[in-house]
Structure formats: C-alpha cells, structure tokens
Amino acid sequence: MTYGDILVAQGLVKSYGGVRALDGIGVRLRGGEVHALVGENGAGKSTLVRILSGVLAADEGVVRTAPGSRLAVVSQELSLFPDLTVRENLFPTGPPRRFGLLDRGAMDRAARPVLADLGLHLDLGQELGELSLADQQLTEIARALLRSPRLLILDEPTSALPLAAVNRLAGVLRTLTGRGIAVLYVTHFLDEVMRFAHRVTVLRDGQVALAGVPRAEVGVPQLVTAMLGGRPPVPLRRARAVVDRPPVVVLSGVSVPGRLTDVTFTVRAGEVVGVAGLQGAGHLDALEVVCGRTAISAGRVDVAGRGTPRSLRDAVRSGVAFVPSDRKRHGLMTDRTVWENTTTVSWLALGRGGAMPSRSELVRRTTDLTQRLRLRGGPYDVVARLSGGNQQKVVFAKWLATDPKIVVLDDPTRGVDVGVRAEMHRIVGELAAGGAAVLLASTDLAELTEVCDRVLVFVRGRVTGEVHGERLTEHALAVALQQAVPESGAG
Ligand SMILES: Nc1ncnc2c1ncn2[C@@H]1O[C@H](COP(=O)(O)OP(=O)(O)OP(=O)(O)O)[C@@H](O)[C@H]1O
Ligand SMILES: [Mg+2]
Structure with missing residues (x-):
C-alpha cells in the first residue's frame, strides 16, 4: 500500500555565520513509512528538522507538504514545563473545552490510551518535573501523538529510554505507519534504524550521503561508512580488571x-x-x-x-x-x-x-x-x-x-x-x-x-x-x- 508523498524538500541551504549547517539537502517523506535520519554530531540533522517543521527559515530551497498535513515534532532537547502537571503539558495550547471551561475529563479520556500505548501509567495531575527523564521523554512523545499528525518528526526520541520503552515506541510507530502516517526518525542507534525504518537518509557535513535508501538495501557497516565518509571508526580498547589493586x-x-x-x-x-x-x-x-x-x-x-x-x-x-x-x-x-x-x-x-x-x-x-x-x-x-x-x-x-x-x-x-x-x-x-x-x-x-x-x-x-x-x-x-x-x- 502506498500513501504518496507527505513532504518533499529540495535544495535546502542554511548557514550560521560562517558555518554551513545544510548545504543543498533534499528529502522525500512518504505516508506509511518510517524514514530514519542519521549522521554524526553536527551533521545537520536537527537543523533540517527545524526547517521542515517551520521553526527555522532556510536560506535557500523549498519545502512542500501535502495539503492539510498536520505535523508534530518531538525536538531533541525536552521542551516541556517541569512545573506544570502532566495534563497541562499534554495539552499546551488547545485543550478540549466544555462550556468555555477546561474539560479535564475529556483531556484524560484522550490522553489515557496514548499514554498506555507508550507504557506510561501516570497520575495526570502530577508535576512533570517529578518524573524520571525517560518518562518525561515519553510524555513529550505522547503530546506529539495527541495532535494526530500526518507527519511525525522525532529527533532522538529514545536517547534516554530503557529498552522496554523503545520496543513500545516501535509498536506505536508500526500502528501509525499502518494508518498512513509519515515518520521522520532521527537517531544515533543504528540497530533501531535496522529494526524500525523503511528507509534511511544519511547526512554528512550538511550534505546527503545516502538518500532515502530502502532499509533492506543497506547494512550497519554501510551506514557507518556513509556517516564517517571513509574515516575508519576508532577501534575499541577494553580496560582490564586489576584484581590486586587497592x-x-x-x-x-x-x-x-x-x-x-x-x-x-x-x-x-x-x-x-x-x-x-x-x-x-x-x-x-x-x-x-x-x-x-x-x-x-x-x-x-x-x-x-x-x-x-x-x-x-x-x-x-x-x-x-x-x-x-x-x-x-x-x-x-x-x-x-x-x-x-x-x-x-x-x-x-x-x-x-x-x-x-x-x-x-x-x-x-x-x-x-x-x-x-x-x-x-x-x-x-x-x-x-x-x-x-x-x-x-x-x-x-x-x-x-x-x-x-x-x-x-x-x-x-x-x-x-x-x-x-x-x-x-x-x-x-x-x-x-x-x-x-x-x-x-x-x-x-x-x-x-x-x-x-x-x-x-x-x-x-x-x-x-x-x-x-x-x-x-x-x-x-x-x-x-x-x-x-x-x-x-x-x-
Ligand atoms: N544556533 C546556532 N548557531 C550557530 N551554529 C549552529 C546553531 N545551531 C546549529 N549550529 C551548527 O550547525 C551544525 C549542525 O548542527 P545540528 O544541530 O543540525 O547537528 P545534528 O546533526 O543535529 O547533531 P547532533 O547529533 O549532535 O544532535 C553544527 O556545526 C552546529 O554547531
Ligand atoms: Mg541534533
């Protein structure tokens, strides 16, 4: 089943002072697919995410989206409010209202299944800052899902998550793509790319090193080579146990x-x-x-x-x-x-x-x-x-x-x-x-x-x-x- 393009970007250029963060980048996101975006630190991934989501303007290039496509972004740095409750964080702008009042019951009914899918069983009235970093990260993902987006962008959503939560997220993404939603998934975990992604794009120094290649056509070694550009990864040296040391x-x-x-x-x-x-x-x-x-x-x-x-x-x-x-x-x-x-x-x-x-x-x-x-x-x-x-x-x-x-x-x-x-x-x-x-x-x-x-x-x-x-x-x-x-x- 194909759902067609939800977002197409071409020729994106963005400089910060003398630094060219993006140097002519294109990307095509299709409905029903998880599209992984990988690359070294500073390769330009978050900059691309900010441009696609409209919070940052590109110097050059175009971004086109399918008409009426709602977009939700989970950014790399948590953007929640620790002093507010989980409920207030989940509905920051448009909470359901009844007779002009905030409808707490409606909010909770909407939020519960989404939170449960992510394995979160929280008191919605709890202050967000009291939660672990992992639960805060999951709450941020839940907030994005509650917007019912057609395009969901996740910038390193799993960096603080335990394995069980990553697996649940994988399940949620599978359900979403089954409904025709497009997902752009930024990560440093290449095993996640191999598990969840339908396609992968690799950025290197603000350019596209691999463009939307189907996952079945690449392996981890090729991804690493594309990321590093031929520079060999540093070999590991394992520390030894020293039993008689103090x-x-x-x-x-x-x-x-x-x-x-x-x-x-x-x-x-x-x-x-x-x-x-x-x-x-x-x-x-x-x-x-x-x-x-x-x-x-x-x-x-x-x-x-x-x-x-x-x-x-x-x-x-x-x-x-x-x-x-x-x-x-x-x-x-x-x-x-x-x-x-x-x-x-x-x-x-x-x-x-x-x-x-x-x-x-x-x-x-x-x-x-x-x-x-x-x-x-x-x-x-x-x-x-x-x-x-x-x-x-x-x-x-x-x-x-x-x-x-x-x-x-x-x-x-x-x-x-x-x-x-x-x-x-x-x-x-x-x-x-x-x-x-x-x-x-x-x-x-x-x-x-x-x-x-x-x-x-x-x-x-x-x-x-x-x-x-x-x-x-x-x-x-x-x-x-x-x-x-x-x-x-x-x-
Ligand atoms: N606000 C800014 N001002 C100046 N330079 C910036 C700014 N934001 C990003 N950059 C630079 O642009 C380049 C790309 O940064 P970006 O945040 O897109 O990288 P990234 O691929 O998301 O890296 P990471 O994996 O570390 O999150 C980097 O060289 C970075 O220092
Ligand atoms: Mg980043």
Whole structure:
C-alpha cells in the first residue's frame, strides 16, 4: 500500500555565520513509512528538522507538504514545563473545552490510551518535573501523538529510554505507519534504524550521503561508512580488571529509604564497573551516593579513603568526576562559553589535595579532549550554539580533564554518534589504565558490555547479581534485569 508523498524538500541551504549547517539537502517523506535520519554530531540533522517543521527559515530551497498535513515534532532537547502537571503539558495550547471551561475529563479520556500505548501509567495531575527523564521523554512523545499528525518528526526520541520503552515506541510507530502516517526518525542507534525504518537518509557535513535508501538495501557497516565518509571508526580498547589493586570505592550494607537496601560492592583502581537496572532499580541511586548527592541511612561508604562524601563538592574534592546524562539540568551553563564551563569544574574541585590541575592546564586538557571527540566548536563558543551531541562532548571533556581518581558516568554517550562513542569509550579505558576507578550506568546495554569489566545488576534497590567475563553479553544483561521482575501482578 502506498500513501504518496507527505513532504518533499529540495535544495535546502542554511548557514550560521560562517558555518554551513545544510548545504543543498533534499528529502522525500512518504505516508506509511518510517524514514530514519542519521549522521554524526553536527551533521545537520536537527537543523533540517527545524526547517521542515517551520521553526527555522532556510536560506535557500523549498519545502512542500501535502495539503492539510498536520505535523508534530518531538525536538531533541525536552521542551516541556517541569512545573506544570502532566495534563497541562499534554495539552499546551488547545485543550478540549466544555462550556468555555477546561474539560479535564475529556483531556484524560484522550490522553489515557496514548499514554498506555507508550507504557506510561501516570497520575495526570502530577508535576512533570517529578518524573524520571525517560518518562518525561515519553510524555513529550505522547503530546506529539495527541495532535494526530500526518507527519511525525522525532529527533532522538529514545536517547534516554530503557529498552522496554523503545520496543513500545516501535509498536506505536508500526500502528501509525499502518494508518498512513509519515515518520521522520532521527537517531544515533543504528540497530533501531535496522529494526524500525523503511528507509534511511544519511547526512554528512550538511550534505546527503545516502538518500532515502530502502532499509533492506543497506547494512550497519554501510551506514557507518556513509556517516564517517571513509574515516575508519576508532577501534575499541577494553580496560582490564586489576584484581590486586587497592579498593577506591567501597559500599557496605548501604541503605537509602525507599531506594537502596543493603547494597555492598567495591570498585578497585583500574576497574570499570557497570551498574544496570530497570527504571527505579536503584543503580542510579548508588551512583548518587558515591557522588555525595544522596544521604544514606545505614551502612558504610568510603570514597578514596575519605569516607562518605557529604555533597557533590565534597566528592569532587575526593577526586570524583561526575558526567551526568542530563546535560541541560546538571551538566552545562548553556548561555556561557565552552571555556567558562570548563573552569567551573576547577572551582568545584578547589582544595583537592595536590592533584588538581591549574585552570589553564584544565582548559588545555579540555581542548585536547574535545579535539579528540571532534567537537564542532572552539573554547570561546557559546554552548547553546553547539548541536546536542556536541554539548554532551563538552560535559564529558570538562570533567575528565580534571585527572579524576573516580569517574562516575551516567549515560555518557547519550546523543553522540558512533565515532565519538568509540572515542569516549577509549578515553574511559585510558583513565582506567591510568589507575582510575570507573562506575558506569547506561541505558545502552551494548555499551556496558563493551566498556565494563563487570556489571552489577540492581533489582528493586538491591544488587541481585554480577555479570562478568565471557558471560557479559547484552542478552545476559537483558535477562538478568528482567528476571526478578514478574511480568504482571505481584509487586
Ligand atoms: N544556533 C546556532 N548557531 C550557530 N551554529 C549552529 C546553531 N545551531 C546549529 N549550529 C551548527 O550547525 C551544525 C549542525 O548542527 P545540528 O544541530 O543540525 O547537528 P545534528 O546533526 O543535529 O547533531 P547532533 O547529533 O549532535 O544532535 C553544527 O556545526 C552546529 O554547531
Ligand atoms: Mg541534533
């Protein structure tokens, strides 16, 4: 069945000052198809999305849409209001009205099935800011679906989602395309492209490297080659476990009310230890404890021989570097330059014994790391002008330039492209080889298997297992995470 073209764009050109973000791009979106859009960080994907959705004007080129086509966009950076309720976020402009009043019942009746399709069972009156990042991202997708669009554009919708939610989204997209809707799907996960997409377009440096090729005609290696333009991806180097090295992070019998129960583990110098869990399993709370961001109610914590960190600042003084997943909230001051963002870390770390590099040294190291990560932008660029993935590189680099003893990473490669992901993994491996203790959480199970020496599995606030050595595969992890959680009922 074919539904014809819903949007056709040709010859799009867009420059920001001297940067040519789009350099003559065309794309054709057909009804009933998921069209994947991939490319390295800064390739121009979000710029194209903004032009297609009409929030940004192109310098040249045309965008034509089928008459009466409603369009909904989920942008890369969350654009919800944390202080408003879920309901208010879902109906930001045109809530159903009855007798001139907001009809709460009608809103809820409209919203419930859409939320349920996405696996969200929320109190609609809850403040959005209280939800996890994953649920916020799903709420944003629900808001777009409630507009009943003929063209749905999703810019990296799954970067913060656990696998189960990605699978549900896949199901929702299948239903939508079955009804003739066109979907433009921006992602860095090439396995998702292979699973959901009917066609794929690859952008490289603002140009089209592969144009709307049917999925059946390409493989992941070809996509990578098209993205990188012949530049070989950086090979991975796996960190080795060093059994007789000193323990650097020790948790014994640690509890946090409602979040962690009797958690015990040790991370030694030179080790990369992963923590995995479904949403709310406690693995992220364990990282927060190490970073001094969550107080414990029982047990003992020792970070670098200095006991329990009382605050993030305290943890940083003990040699902790914390790379958060949510760069908007914790990672960056987006209205400041890359350079200013780098130096804030040195303020935090002031007072760390001996090891703290000077500010100029820190800037030099950050610049060094950002070059390795192919940051599109220099030290004096304002962070808000960098692409989403490039902002994440700045968060990563500014922290890892501090020469940390303990590195805590929460989804560090969220939103970065395959080449940069491999380079970040390599940098983590080098830090471990240099004696750092690394703790890594990731929504991407493949990442845990590629980078970690072993992975601790958390279920409902407890460490229920450890996967290591040859057993450390995505499959084994996925099974371990699901195991102790009954499919339905008892909870
Ligand atoms: N507001 C802006 N001002 C200046 N330059 C910009 C602005 N927005 C984007 N750019 C530049 O345009 C280029 C393309 O950016 P874009 O955000 O489209 O990349 P992307 O493919 O979405 O990358 P990512 O995968 O990192 O999200 C980049 O070099 C970026 O720095
Ligand atoms: Mg983008």
